[in-house]
Amino acid sequence: MKVKSTGTLALIGAAVVLPPLAANAQEPDVYNLGEIHVTASTDRLQQFDQFGGAVVSNTQMATYGKDSLDKAVALVPGVNASTSGNQRNETNIYVHGFDRWQVPLSIDGIPIYLPADNRLDFSRFLTGDVSEVQIAKGYASVLDGPGAMGGWINLVTRKPSKPYEGELRTEVDFGNNGAYDGIKTYGRVGMRQPDYYLQASGTWRNMTGWELPGGFNATSVENGGRRDWSASRDWNANFKAGYTPNGTDEYSISFIRQEGVKHAPYNVDPTANNKYWSWPWWNVQTLSSATTTAIGDDSYVKTKLYWETFANAIDMYDNAAQTQQYSTSAEHSEYNDWALGGSVEAGHNFGTLDTLKAALHYRHDVHTEWNQYFVDQYGLNQASTVKSKTCLTSATVYYTCFGEPRQSDVLDTYSAALENTYHLTNNIDWVQGASYDYRTVSTADDYSLGQMNKGTYYPPSWIHYATPEMHAFNWQTAAIWRYSDTSKLYANVSDRTRFPTVFELYSSRFGTAASNPDLKPERAINFQLGWTTAFAPKSQFSVDVYYARILDLIQSLPTGQIYTDPITKKQSAITQNQNVGNGYRYGVDLSADYFVNDQLTVGGNLSAIKNDVTNPSVSNFQLTGIPGLKGMVYASYAPIEKLTLTPSVEFANTRWTSKTIGTTTTYFTTGAYVLANLSAEYQVHQNLSVSAGVRNIFDQNYYESWGYPSQGQNYFVAMKATF
Numbered sequence: 001m002k003v004k005s006t007g008t009l010a011l012i013g014a015a016v017v018l019p020p021l022a023a024n025a026q027e028p029d030v031y032n033l034g035e036i037h038v039t040a041s042t043d044r045l046q047q048f049d050q051f052g053g054a055v056v057s058n059t060q061m062a063t064y065g066k067d068s069l070d071k072a073v074a075l076v077p078g079v080n081a082s083t084s085g086n087q088r089n090e091t092n093i094y095v096h097g098f099d100r101w102q103v104p105l106s107i108d109g110i111p112i113y114l115p116a117d118n119r120l121d122f123s124r125f126l127t128g129d130v131s132e133v134q135i136a137k138g139y140a141s142v143l144d145g146p147g148a149m150g151g152w153i154n155l156v157t158r159k160p161s162k163p164y165e166g167e168l169r170t171e172v173d174f175g176n177n178g179a180y181d182g183i184k185t186y187g188r189v190g191m192r193q194p195d196y197y198l199q200a201s202g203t204w205r206n207m208t209g210w211e212l213p214g215g216f217n218a219t220s221v222e223n224g225g226r227r228d229w230s231a232s233r234d235w236n237a238n239f240k241a242g243y244t245p246n247g248t249d250e251y252s253i254s255f256i257r258q259e260g261v262k263h264a265p266y267n268v269d270p271t272a273n274n275k276y277w278s279w280p281w282w283n284v285q286t287l288s289s290a291t292t293t294a295i296g297d298d299s300y301v302k303t304k305l306y307w308e309t310f311a312n313a314i315d316m317y318d319n320a321a322q323t324q325q326y327s328t329s330a331e332h333s334e335y336n337d338w339a340l341g342g343s344v345e346a347g348h349n350f351g352t353l354d355t356l357k358a359a360l361h362y363r364h365d366v367h368t369e370w371n372q373y374f375v376d377q378y379g380l381n382q383a384s385t386v387k388s389k390t391c392l393t394s395a396t397v398y399y400t401c402f403g404e405p406r407q408s409d410v411l412d413t414y415s416a417a418l419e420n421t422y423h424l425t426n427n428i429d430w431v432q433g434a435s436y437d438y439r440t441v442s443t444a445d446d447y448s449l450g451q452m453n454k455g456t457y458y459p460p461s462w463i464h465y466a467t468p469e470m471h472a473f474n475w476q477t478a479a480i481w482r483y484s485d486t487s488k489l490y491a492n493v494s495d496r497t498r499f500p501t502v503f504e505l506y507s508s509r510f511g512t513a514a515s516n517p518d519l520k521p522e523r524a525i526n527f528q529l530g531w532t533t534a535f536a537p538k539s540q541f542s543v544d545v546y547y548a549r550i551l552d553l554i555q556s557l558p559t560g561q562i563y564t565d566p567i568t569k570k571q572s573a574i575t576q577n578q579n580v581g582n583g584y585r586y587g588v589d590l591s592a593d594y595f596v597n598d599q600l601t602v603g604g605n606l607s608a609i610k611n612d613v614t615n616p617s618v619s620n621f622q623l624t625g626i627p628g629l630k631g632m633v634y635a636s637y638a639p640i641e642k643l644t645l646t647p648s649v650e651f652a653n654t655r656w657t658s659k660t661i662g663t664t665t666t667y668f669t670t671g672a673y674v675l676a677n678l679s680a681e682y683q684v685h686q687n688l689s690v691s692a693g694v695r696n697i698f699d700q701n702y703y704e705s706w707g708y709p710s711q712g713q714n715y716f717v718a719m720k721a722t723f
Contacts, residue, residue, distance in 0.1 A: 029161045078096050186203045374401050404449075411440070
């Protein structure tokens with residue numbers, strides 16, 4: 001028997017008590033067809049115990065105010081989020097030190113992959129409609145697909161669990177000076193009948209910005225108060241229908257659409273080479289089907305089919321006010337991607353001794369991009385009939401001087417996986433897994449602008465890059481011993497690869513990089529050993545230690561050449577991605593929850609990591625964005641009937657960041673913090689609750705990356721109604 005928490009708010013002693021923070025909670029509205037092989041289950045055929053992974057429930061995310069994915073992962077040891085610290089100012093997530101290129105993201109098991117660069121901004125993914133966030137750390141089953149070099153993150157959406165149900169949540173946020181910062185709203189209606197279900201849901205977040213801490217020292221770039229260019233707007237919609245003809249089979253179709261508009265606050269250091277970018281749209285859409293069919297008592301087949309689109313645009317400006325576009329660095333750039341894919345998984349129990357599973361995955365990606373320019377310094381990229389002085393020197397926003405033709409990249413990725421589990425005893429399982437991944441790039445085109453070099457005119461031209469084929473063999477093995485009804489030991493080894501993106505293979509990065517079609521896949525060998533035990537009511541303790549060996553790590557190296565912008569005359573070192581990095585990392589994750597009594601539960605988690613990765617061309621090279629020590633502690637206290645107070649403290653020590661001035665990059669540490677938070681929830685009625693809280697109570701001024709201060713003290717008030 002395995003220990004499982006419901007993850008829902010329970011009425012105990014007439015007071016609302018929060019579930020254990022580290023528990024792998026299973027809420028009743030989980031869309032099980034969208035899960036990956038992380039969650040513990042008592043059904044050996046369908047899923048096995050997770051090996052060092054974690055599940056964050058919707059209730060936990062709501063209680064701690066984690067309205068986006070980057071904030072939700074802060075609840076998990078061994079996982080952290082950090083701003084990228086450049087002109088994109090996106091939020092990256094690190095799982096045991098592996099970043100967004102090495103840890104796939106999926107929604108309901110459908111990979112969200114951007115073939116151009118896969119630079120996902122995790123702060124764009126809202127959690128209102130997420131029943132649980134599954135996080136595989138180090139060991140990710142080969143059955144779930146390729147690319148899981150360091151783990152996997154899966155957002156599982158919600159589905160109805162009652163004959164008729166609905167929910168409405170609204171939250172209003174305020175800054176440390178009382179200023180209105182924005183509103184977030186989530187709504188859902190659904191019905192669950194004996195043989196079908198229907199649901200429609202949506203989330204809307206409109207943030208006018210956020211305030212810097214009171215201790216922030218103003219600079220010539222940022223004067224404090226509301227952070228310049230911190231506004232954003234996001235919404236998503238999810239429509240789901242399912243057919244459940246019996247207790248084992250399920251067939252569903254889902255449509256998910258999310259759209260975003262965002263700015264990127266500037267580096268506040270006056271010496272920084274700021275670029276002034278905004279995203280007028282950042283949109284992801286998925287239409288998918290998922291099925292599971294039992295074949296007798298000992299076999300099953302699961303399928304997934306999907307069509308996915310991604311579209312975004314960047315507007316680049318020449319001035320901080322974003323009103324002028326007059327150099328070759330100012331442009332309007334668009335990506336328009338789509339993918340078709342699917343998978344089939346089958347499993348069979350050979351008596352009580354052995355379980356065999358197999359999976360096939362296929363994905364066809366098409367990436368298309370083009371740029372619109374607002375100036376042509378030499379008049380080299382226009383037909384003679386449209387050359388004009390205005391086009392050569394214009395500073396008028398949105399006056400398109402000339403546009404590139406559309407350039408495309410086409411990729412096909414295949415993966416075949418086998419996983420066998422030998423049941424040594426009723427309490428001991430030994431898992432062996434292997435997969436073969438294959439990717440081919442059939443089209444890789446780029447367009448070179450017309451240039452004048454030392455008096456010689458080079459006309460515009462097409463570039464057709466080499467189109468490599470890549471192969472990777474992966475293997476893993478794991479063992480789990482459930483030595484009691486409430487405790488287990490596990491150990492695993494996983495050797496996985498991930499293929500480089502189009503960006504890493506070919507991108508010229510606006511003239512500052514050289515292509516390298518010969519890049520090989522990165523590889524990591526992960527070792528883990530863990531122990532979990534439950535004791536007393538709703539109390540638990542777990543420890544997970546790990547070591548990862550990293551091979552052929554892709555890193556950007558200087559080529560010794562310099563790129564000079566023809567108008568601004570700014571210089572940048574030309575770099576190239578190469579397989580030169582090797583290294584290792586090791587660490588430990590701890591978590592504990594203790595149920596004191598009906599009114600009080602306390603707990604928390606702690607993680608420590610050590611990274612050692614070499615770069616032959618940079619003497620002081622460091623991996624950025626990863627704190628060596630991170631954790632949180634919390635209490636859930638119900639002093640009176642219907643009222644729950646949840647104080648918590650999040651902390652992290654310093655992390656490495658980089659500073660680039662001109663062509664020189666240096667590394668140093670920044671970003672240590674201790675953040676105190678408090679929330680209160682009052683259950684007005686069985687179907688109505690109100691809550692309020694404050695985050696960063698002491699208004700701490702801290703940085704996760706050079707030049708990018710974090711949000712100061714902020715408040716919220718919220719309401720939740722259900723039926």
